[in-house]
Amino acid sequence: MAEGGVAAALGNVDDRDNWRVHFADTMRGGQYLNNWRMAELHAKEAPDRVRELEAWGAVFDRTPDGRILQRNFGGHKYPRLAHVGDRTGLEMIRTLQDYAVYQPIDVHMECTIVSLLKDENRIAGALGYDRERGRFKLFAAKSVVLATGGIGRAFSVTSNSWEYTGDGHALAYNAGAALQDMEFVQFHPTGMVWPPSVRGILVTEGVRGEGGILVNREGRRFMFDDIPENYRNQTADNEEEGWRYTQGDKNARRPPELLTRDHVARAIMKEVREGRGSPHGGVFLDISWIKSKLSNAEEHIKKKLPSMYHQFKQLADIDITSEPMEVGPTTHYVMGGVRVDGDTQMSTVPGLFAAGEVGAGLHGANRLGGNSLSDLLVFGKRAGQYAAEFAGRQSSPRVDSRRADEVARAALEPFDREDGENPYKVEHDLQAMMQDLVGIVRKEAEMRRALDALKILRERVQKVSVTGNREYNPGWHTALDLQSLLTVSEIVARAALERKESRGGHFRDDFPAKDPAYGKFNIVIRRGPGGDMQVTREPIPEMRPDLKQIIEENK
Amino acid sequence: MDAGQSGREKTAGSAPAKTFASNIVASGQRAAARTDTSAGSATRTASFEVWRGSGPSGRLETYTTSVSEGMVVLDAIHQIQSESATDLAVRWNCKAGKCGSCSAEINGTPRLMCMTRLSELNLSEPVTVEPMRAFPLVRDLVTDVSSNFRAKTRIRKFTPRPPDAPDGTWRMQQSDADRVQEFRKCIECFLCQDVCHVLRDHQLHEQFVGPRLLVHAAQLEMHPLDALDRTTDLKDSHGIGYCNITKCCTKVCPEHITITDNAIIPLKERVADQYYDPLRKLVRLMRGKKTVRPENERTTSGGLR
Known part of the structure; x- marks a missing residue:
């Protein structure tokens, strides 16, 4: 949220x-x-x-x-x-x-x-x-x-x-x-990666705004390694300056962790792909290090980031005031x-x-x-x-009203089919396919495969069936939501195919330059x-x- | 990528980086240790007795599903839904304890399903998952909580004092904000309403607004900018006297709001001061007036359907 x-x-x-x-x-x-x-x-x-x-x-x-x-x-x-x-x-x-x-x-x-x-x-x-x-x-x-x-x-x-x-x-x-x-599509650089059941849940950028740093498994602040040209004048070139910025020093420039999300997400992916990631396929986000800078760091973190403290404590057994979080990119916004x-x-x-x-x-x-x-x-x-x-x-x-009747009749079709496929299964397959083929790093051949896969998924969606009745029935709701998911997935894939360059949230492995x-x-x-x-x-x-x-x- | 080398030279070897390195390497080892226990070998099955149905035909049904480390009750419910009960009704949204949608009674205790880890529960016996019992059942785990929204309109709305600055803005100190920010953390999961015996056992919804709405009233009464006095309402129409401070609400609050001590008791004290302090009673009788109430205020129109 x-x-x-x-x-x-x-x-x-x-x-x-x-x-x-x-x-x-x-x-x-x-x-x-x-x-x-x-x-x-x-x-x-x-x-x-x-x-x-x-x-x-x-x-x-x-x-x-x-x-x-x-x-x-x-x-x-x-x-x-x-x-x-x-x-x-x-x-x-x-x-x-x-x-x-x-x-x-x-x-x-x-x-x-x-x-x-x-x-x-x-x-x-x-x-x-x-x-x-x-x-x-x-x-x-x-x-x-x-x-x-x-x-x-x-x-x-x-x-x-x-x-x-x-x-x-x-x-x-x-x-x-x-x-x-x-x-x-914006892949937010910092989603939770462990445990598996919470993968993707947001870790606010506010952690970095309050001085949190990104480090790889070697302990290196890799964000300093690649600062884009159009942000170089605004970005700190050393750790001390970055820290002063987060503490309100008007003469300091911002640390590279606060570069735009598209850039930070790709930098994290690079660390992971090149084998410098954390044990569960992310990198480390550390706010606890500010203890070396602030005497009341523990209370400060709990005051400024209470939900994050609570979320990690309860869902991952991690106390963010004393140890780093594991984070990785998560689909966040279109x-x-x-x-x-x-x-x-x-x-x-x-x-x-x-x-x-x-x-x-x-x-x-x-x-x-x-x-x-x-x-x-x-x-x-x-x-x-x-x-x-x-x-x-x-x-x-x-x-x-005739058109309205038609729409209503079509919406009820999943109840009429017997022994059709489970809508949750089709939804799961669609999500895995899109993550794999139209995700954070894209290439032409994969996106063509995605369009083929969407054709097959569309046929499967026409055959899903649901049990029970119309009262608060999430299986039925999922069957109807699948129609929208198919449409937007195809739109995203076609638009991504058309843009043969890399810019912002859209990264093409086959056209890596802007x-x-x-x-x-x-x-x-x-x-x-x-x-x-x-x-x-x-x-x-x-x-x-x-x-x-x-x-x-x-x- | 061309900036790589220069950045490397500037940061490598600096003292803080070394501290991070040892810290990170150590936590990497701890994180890896967690992987070992969450690997496939740790997967096992567990049984869940889940409330199904609506009305008199409702009953507990048993489902078995595989569970792994880190899972919460909501994950198990979703797994059951996709494997064997596609029409299992459950309300959920953020899965991070912030939207207040997935309230239920787990082994008899009101809790959020998304924040209840299976590792906290005894999985050698079936885990029961039931809807909140203080609210009308819709179906399965979904209840009708709309009475809470209607009750809110009975509490007179936020009414700020005139702005402090010529540009139409206000000034308030963080210390004053802190007090109401605790109450404004409320995610409206209604677990406090569910556990409150005045509502649950005695069904006094008309006479008593319940702990959630007393927290709402407290944030209005203690809001640094609010200019109304709701003491009379609290006593006469919100039924604050029904609360006998058993603190059950505070115990179940997933946001750890100290409902009884910080919200309800101070409001009760205001009521006591105003109505049961003999000196003030005399002054009130002499003045013949109760509290300020702007004429243009609407309290009942609109609302939720």
Whole structure:
């Protein structure tokens, strides 16, 4: 769960910070494939959204003068993440929930949408089922906002929960909306690797923000060995400077552990592949070493990283205040998603909006830590606002009830089949295949094999059967989720095949270098009229001169 | 990769690196030792008696599955689900003790399935896994906990004092934040509600909001920015008097919130001070007024369905 914090240039800890620096950091981190308008709006509006949360009751950690404290994170030039220990996401959920229960909002808990409905070209509503009773629910709507998160469950090692099946991506795709940047999947460098049952669970980047270091089995801080050119000016070249940075020295540059996630994840993979990894196939992340620097290190770690302390103690028998953690890359986030208008968040289907991880554009080829919580606040608000405005201008759409009946009938088919395959088995095979063939290191031949494998998996999905009845039946839910997983897996594989270079979260073993020609367009995928997947290259619009200048000034 | 050599020269041989090296080599050996016990040879089978069904037809069913080191109860439940009971209903989400979804009664004790390691349990006997008994059963291990969300709307909402600074922001000290941050750690797993005898045995949901919601009230009452006084509500409509401080809630809290000592007792003291202190009672009678209550406040509209 989101732990580290929400990125907003409040300038409370370092007054040199402002939206311009945040904008430039976000664009550099995304390797300039970002929708620059979204990056601009995000950097400008994130501070207001954080202050709004405080006005709704969120209690962020404080600076000595009583303002919202901010911490260091990868790719952010200044301490920028407003946080609550290492449970910032929980604080945001609770604040929003506690605010929303007093608003006149109808909440349909545990209701899964299986299809969007359209009236000609525009959105007309959605059909879903409630998990508790398995009854179908038909919603007529002038506008729909997708806020379904990501696709982590398409891979076997992931920090994501079962809900991240790419359902929103698939709903939008099936409704005819364009998706973009789907080749960019973020593998977070630090997931747990031991014991096996917790493999993939997130270890927050906040550990490194607080001074945690990455070392291989020889005890070497390997992150110093490879610092990318475009970050060299901002990165410490010795351990002492890196430590001073984490302790707030404004004249120090950040340690290489706080380089962007794509880079750190690949550096860890390199150590493991070259035989310098930890016993369970990761590397060591050590925060306990700060005892040599701070007299109250043990209490400090427990105060700043309570969830991590608790998580390792309880799940792995490791006391992180006295010994290092074993960590390795885990599927964490998809930069790609529904292609939207930067200001309104409306997709290419009138009335369909997307916010947060299911939307695309803000993060380009790689997302900076902390930019997802600010993304969902800034663009969640915008999507809601413009969806409401859009709905206000529209006449009531016609809901095609025959189409709704068809969707509902198809959704019930797994109950009619007998002796079909177990949906969990098919899901497991799909995850293992994607992890193996379209994972952190990719090559053409493997991705072609993945597309073949997906064809076979699609046939298997058409034959899965489930037992029991419709009431809270996870086997049935998994059978339906498989449809979304198949769709997004194929989209990721096709987009990744198309990008014959390495950039951000997308690494091609057969094209290991960045190719400037590929920096000029986004890869866009749509459903063709015949149901085929169409892959196109859409040029990135020329950046406004004032924004270009900000990037130059921050180089 | 071209930076490799220069980086190497700069860091190699520095004193801290040596300390790390010996530390890491030692922990590498400890980690490897853990591998030995978690290897295939350590895999064994265990039995689980899992509650199945809804309504009067509910019963415990026995499942056997293989278990290995590091597994938690939720892993075993998932394994049973994928091997032999595909429709086994279980609510879960983060698998890291942070979402509060997988609450159940394991060998009779309310716990999170994702944070209960099999190595803590006696596997020579079947492990029983049952739904939380204080809430209406949906099916198998899933219960209807929506009453907790409805109860929350009975507690008057967060109402901040005017901002402290001209830019619309507030100032608060970390020491003041600390007190409510303990309560705001709550993951709403509702294990405290499940174990509370006022709710579980006496079913007084209408009269008593329960420990989770008293923790919620405490974070509002002690919130550095909140300007309301909910003492009257706590006494009259939230039923704080029903709690007789058996501390069962504190014992089951997976976030180790000291529910009774830090949240409920201070609230009880406020009620006692305001209502049972003779001097204050006299002042109140003379003033003829209770507490501040903004007129524009809504407490009951909307809510969860």
